[in-house]
Amino acid sequence: MNVESESVLEIKHLSVSVGDREILRGIDLNIRIGETHVLFGPNGSGKTTLLMAIIGSPKYQVTQGSIIFKGRNIVGLPIDERARLGIGMSLQRPPVIRGVKTRDIVAACVREQAKEEYITRLAERANLADFLDRDVNYGFSGGEIKRSELLQLLAQDPELALLDEPESGVDLENIALIGQLINELLHKEHPMRQRKHAGLIITHTGHILDYVNARTGYVLLDGRLICEGDPREILETIKSKGYRECWKCAG
Amino acid sequence: MRRLNPERTAKDKAAAAASKPAAFGEDIDLDQYIHDSDESPYQAEPSQLPAETKRQMLQVGVTFDDPSQRSGTIVQIDHSTIHSLSTQQGIEVMSTRQALEEYDWLSDYLWKAVAVDVDKYAAHVELGQSNGYFIRALPGSKSIYPVQACLYLSKARLAQKVHNIIIAEEGSELHIITGCTTALKGEPGLHIGVSEFYIKRGAVVSFTMIHSWAPEVAVRPRTGIIIEEEGVFLSNYVIMRPVQSLQMYPVARCVGANAAVRFNSIIAASPSSNMDVGSKVLLNAKGARTEIITRAITTGGNIIARGYIEGNVPDVKGHLECRGLILGDKGMIYAIPELKGTLAGVDLSHEAAVGKIAEEEIEYLMMRGLTREEATATIVRGFLRVDIEGLPAELNLELQRAIEMSEKDLM
Numbered sequence: 142m143n144v145e146s147e148s149v150l151e152i153k154h155l156s157v158s159v160g161d162r163e164i165l166r167g168i169d170l171n172i173r174i175g176e177t178h179v180l181f182g183p184n185g186s187g188k189t190t191l192l193m194a195i196i197g198s199p200k201y202q203v204t205q206g207s208i209i210f211k212g213r214n215i216v217g218l219p220i221d222e223r224a225r226l227g228i229g230m231s232l233q234r235p236p237v238i239r240g241v242k243t244r245d246i247v248a249a250c251v252r253e254q255a256k257e258e259y260i261t262r263l264a265e266r267a268n269l270a271d272f273l274d275r276d277v278n279y280g281f282s283g284g285e286i287k288r289s290e291l292l293q294l295l296a297q298d299p300e301l302a303l304l305d306e307p308e309s310g311v312d313l314e315n316i317a318l319i320g321q322l323i324n325e326l327l328h329k330e331h332p333m334r335q336r337k338h339a340g341l342i343i344t345h346t347g348h349i350l351d352y353v354n355a356r357t358g359y360v361l362l363d364g365r366l367i368c369e370g371d372p373r374e375i376l377e378t379i380k381s382k383g384y385r386e387c388w389k390c391a392g
Numbered sequence: 393m394r395r396l397n398p399e400r401t402a403k404d405k406a407a408a409a410a411s412k413p414a415a416f417g418e419d420i421d422l423d424q425y426i427h428d429s430d431e432s433p434y435q436a437e438p439s440q441l442p443a444e445t446k447r448q449m450l451q452v453g454v455t456f457d458d459p460s461q462r463s464g465t466i467v468q469i470d471h472s473t474i475h476s477l478s479t480q481q482g483i484e485v486m487s488t489r490q491a492l493e494e495y496d497w498l499s500d501y502l503w504k505a506v507a508v509d510v511d512k513y514a515a516h517v518e519l520g521q522s523n524g525y526f527i528r529a530l531p532g533s534k535s536i537y538p539v540q541a542c543l544y545l546s547k548a549r550l551a552q553k554v555h556n557i558i559i560a561e562e563g564s565e566l567h568i569i570t571g572c573t574t575a576l577k578g579e580p581g582l583h584i585g586v587s588e589f590y591i592k593r594g595a596v597v598s599f600t601m602i603h604s605w606a607p608e609v610a611v612r613p614r615t616g617i618i619i620e621e622e623g624v625f626l627s628n629y630v631i632m633r634p635v636q637s638l639q640m641y642p643v644a645r646c647v648g649a650n651a652a653v654r655f656n657s658i659i660a661a662s663p664s665s666n667m668d669v670g671s672k673v674l675l676n677a678k679g680a681r682t683e684i685i686t687r688a689i690t691t692g693g694n695i696i697a698r699g700y701i702e703g704n705v706p707d708v709k710g711h712l713e714c715r716g717l718i719l720g721d722k723g724m725i726y727a728i729p730e731l732k733g734t735l736a737g738v739d740l741s742h743e744a745a746v747g748k749i750a751e752e753e754i755e756y757l758m759m760r761g762l763t764r765e766e767a768t769a770t771i772v773r774g775f776l777r778v779d780i781e782g783l784p785a786e787l788n789l790e791l792q793r794a795i796e797m798s799e800k801d802l803m
Contacts, residue, residue, distance in 0.1 A: 198755055220758040221767075230759050236752045240774025249770070250760045276774070293760060 146174045148209070149301050149339045150195070155206035157187075157194045163204070164190040166364045172301070175336030177327055177353065179372045180343045182361035183384050188343045189233065191361070192303045195341075196230045197223045210301065225252075229299030231290035233306045233343075237278045243289060244273040250296035260296070267292040267322055283310025284319070291322040302326050304342045308349045320352020329354070347376040360387050367391040402508045406518035409509035416698075417639025417668045420610050422512065425551035425582050428521045429470035438467055438475045445544070445575065452571025452602040453794055454542040461786065463567075464539035466525045468554070470547050473523055482533025483566070484526070488555050491526035498526070501557055505588035505616030505645075513584045513612040522553035524586070529564035529595070538567035538600070538787055545572075545609065548579035556587040560595035560623075567787060568597070572611075573604040580608045580636075587615040591623035593648060598783055602794050603631040603638075607664060613640040621648030621677070628780060628791060631667065632660040632798030634693075639668040641698060646673070646680035646708075653682040656778050658795060660802050661693025661723065670698025670728070675708035675738070682709075687776055688716040688746075690723030691802060700730040703738030710739070716746035717775055719768075773799060 150172040157165040164187045172178050182188050193201045195208055197220045207214045215223055238246075247260050264270045267288045278286055287307055294302055307323060308316055323329075328336045342349060350372060358372030360379075367390055368375065378386055413419045435441065439456040441449075446456065455461070463480035466473060466487070473487035484491075492498050508518050525541050545552045560566045574581060583605070591597050605611055617625050625644060644653045655671035673682040684699045701710035716725035729742040749771050757767035776795055780788055 196759055219764070220755055221761055221763050224759055224761040232756065232759075236750060236756050238753050238756070238771060238774055240777035241770055242774075245770065245774075246757070246760060249757070249762055249766075252761060297760060 146334070148172065149174045149211060150341070151209040153207045153209070155194065155208065156204045157190055158202045158204050159190065159200055164364050165194065168206070168366055170359070170366065172339050172341060174339055175333050176357065177340040177342065177355040178357045178359065179350065179355045180341065180359050180361055181347070181375060181379060186361045187364045188361050189305055192230060192305050192341070192343065195303055196220055196228060224297070224299070227300035228303065229294045229297045229301070230303040231287070231294055231305060231307060233309060235278050235286060235290060237276065239276050239279065241277050242274055243269070243277045246277050247273070247293055247296045250293050263292060263295055266325075267295070268318060284312060284315035287311050287319055288315070288322065291319065291326060294326055295322065300338055302338065302340045304340060306343050306345055309345060316348060317352060320349060323349070323353050327353070347380070350376060362387055362391050365391070402503050402518050405509040406515035409515040410512055410519060412509065412512050412515065414511040414513060414612070414639060416641060417612070418637050418666065420582065420612070420637070422516060422551060424549070424580070426547070426549045427516075427551050429472070429547050429550050432469050432472040432474050435467075435474045438465065448573045448575070448604070449542050449544070449571060451794070451797060452542070452573045452604050453569045453600070453790055454540050454571040461537055462540050463535040463537045464527070466539070467542045467544065468523055468525065469544045470550055470552055471521050471523045473525075476525070478539070480535050480537070482530040482564070483535055483539060484528040484530070485539055486526050488524035488526050488557060491557065498557065501559065501588065501590060503588075505590065505618050506586050506614050510614065514586055514614045516551070517553045517555050517584055517586045520553055522555050524555040524557070526557045527566070527568060528559040529561060529566040531561040532563045534565040535567060536784055538569040541568060541570045543570065543572045543583070543585065545574040545576060545581050545583055548576060548581065551582040551584060554583070554585040556585065558587065558589045558597070558599070560591050560597045562592045563594045565596045567784060568599050569787065569790070570599070570601045571604070572601070574606050574609055576606050576609060578608060580610075581606075583609065583611045585613040587613065589615070589617040589625065591617065591619040591625050593620045594622045596624040598626040598628070598787070600628040600783070600787060600791055601630070603635070604633045605635040607634040608636055610637040611635055611640070613642070615640065615642035617642065617644040617653070619644060619646050619648065619651040619653060622650050623648060624652045626783065627655045627671070628783070629655070629657045630791065630795060632658070632795065632802055634662045634665045635667065637666045641670045641672055643672045643674070644682070646675050646677050646682070649677045650679035651677055652680070655684045656780055657686045658776055658778065659686065659695055659697065660689040660798065661691070661695045662802065663692030663722065665693030667693065668696040668698070670700065672700040673702070673710060675701065675703045675710055676705060678705050678707050680708045682711070684712045685778060686714040687778060688714065688725050688727075689719060689772065689775070689802070690716075690725055691719050692722040694724045696726045696728065698728045698730070699742065700732070701740050702732040702734070703740055704734050706735065706737030708738050710741070712742035714744040715775070717772070718746065718748050719772070
């Protein structure tokens with residue numbers, strides 16, 4: 142095994158449009174097995190678009206480039222096939238589905254015949270045992286929604302987790318638990334070389350970096366990745382100087 | 393005591409209304425149907441019925457395998473009551489014909505909750521051959537298990553006419569499951585069912601009705617419910633199989649303080665089904681309250697989903713909720729929620745939504761690995777899952793089972 146393990150996700154020259162509007166332009170990005178990367182950027186810069194394009198939501202049209210997951214170009218595959226290949230995504234604002242219980246959706250994530258006790262145990266870890274028999278996302282607080290998303294991903298156990306602002310709307314008390322769940326999801330308890338899971342996390346505030354270590358950070362501005370580097374350094378710059386500094390970089 | 397100037401009899405009124413069309417629904421030519429049927433023999437053991445008949449009855453919640461789960465059974469084929477039995481003290485179950493012979497006083501209950509001259513369908517139940525069931529819970533009697541009633545249409549071209557009387561005496565609790573189905577395949581038939589409910593002071597009645605007809609069968613139920621003080625009436629109605637034409641609009645009148653009514657309806661129309669279904673509640677006593685909840689799905693048929701709540705005294709509360717789901721490119725759902733308040737102090741509200749499944753919901757489930765078809769089925773199953781309060785757990789389970797059985801055909 143090389144020091145650098147193999148790529149789980151390789152994005153090459155990716156351009157993505159929604160309707161007639163081009164949102165992402167020529168994105169290049171490479172995530173290796175076991176790594177966690179974070180994506181910074183102001184509102185409307187295209188962060189969610191990038192995640193949606195990776196998971197394959199049809200509204201987000203790839204107009205150029207490729208998305209290679211575990212060596213295979215997945216552009217054109219439907220969402221569910223990508224999910225079954227090992228990509229999972231937590232949404233920033235997931236929909237409420239009336240009548241569909243959290244338990245049903247967690248059981249579906251496990252795929253094979255899910256044992257009741259297993260689901261209950263997972264839910265207890267996310268402090269959501271009382272939510273299993275409630276309609277999914279219905280009347281959930283901000284923190285409950287995020288934990289429910291992570292509970293579903295833990296059940297799904299994807300090799301690549303795409304997390305869209307997992308800490309937004311979460312109070313301080315809950316953010317540590319969110320961090321802990323993300324670390325479980327990304328196998329952070331294992332040494333780097335043994336980790337099989339990778340993650341790409343969108344963060345607006347960077348709070349999550351207090352709990353989850355990440356290897357690489359990016360800044361996305363106006364649909365282009367303009368910076369790649371140490372996530373804490375990037376965060377410090379954004380905190381002290383705002384995205385103005387990034388615009389300078391972008392020229 | 394006979395009055396010197398008796399009012400016009402029910403027969404007179406019915407005769408005058410014999411060709412009066414209904415307020416809603418396609419007008420059905422009654423002359424194209426046969427109005428009388430031969431008597432079928434009594435069955436002491438309904439479990440001996442033909443397997444296919446039993447299977448159809450089971451689909452609408454009528455079972456003969458485990459009598460311990462029922463507090464009574466009555467089965468009517470065409471116009472013959474082929475079996476009736478009460479297995480619980482305090483509950484009477486018999487045919488309407490027999491009940492009228494046994495109880496002189498019963499005539500006082502005829503055509504009081506439903507007007508005999510409301511339209512020609514009700515009128516013909518009075519004028520022609522008919523039967524039906526009489527179910528009565530004696531004062532204070534409480535049953536956990538439901539009485540099951542089956543109305544079965546077997547003769548081609550028959551207009552099956554039914555007149556049911558249900559009385560829950562003071563402080564009683566009564567659960568009824570009614571399954572209506574038919575043996576007809578490719579032949580026309582008509583079912584006219586008059587049901588009159590009398591919920592006395594403090595009584596609780598749940599009435600779960602499952603319909604499973606056929607594409608050539610027309611159905612015209614006529615239902616009235618009178619609820620006295622502190623009485624509760626809980627109706628659950630499910631129709632998920634094809635029907636040529638269905639029109640019903642049960643009317644519940646809350647006449648006693650704090651009377652409560654809840655109508656839950658689950659309606660699914662496959663192509664060529666026409667359904668005009670609604671519930672009407674008149675809140676005529678202080679503290680009366682109601683909730684009307686409808687879930688309608690079309691896979692190509694037409695549904696008119698009506699709801700009407702009227703508040704005529706202060707401190708009444710009513711809510712109407714109708715959600716319609718259009719699956720596919722054909723079919724129609726027309727939701728007509730109506731509220732009428734005649735003075736300050738009534739609290740009436742409604743919400744209605746008709747549309748297709750949100751793509752966002754399908755994609756969300758697909759992100760969890762479900763195929764598009766699995767995601768759609770999961771959402772539809774959730775849509776049809778109405779949490780029903782006040783129904784015994786067993787009955788609730790049976791209802792969910794009946795819905796799930798039909799879901800497969802629907803999808």
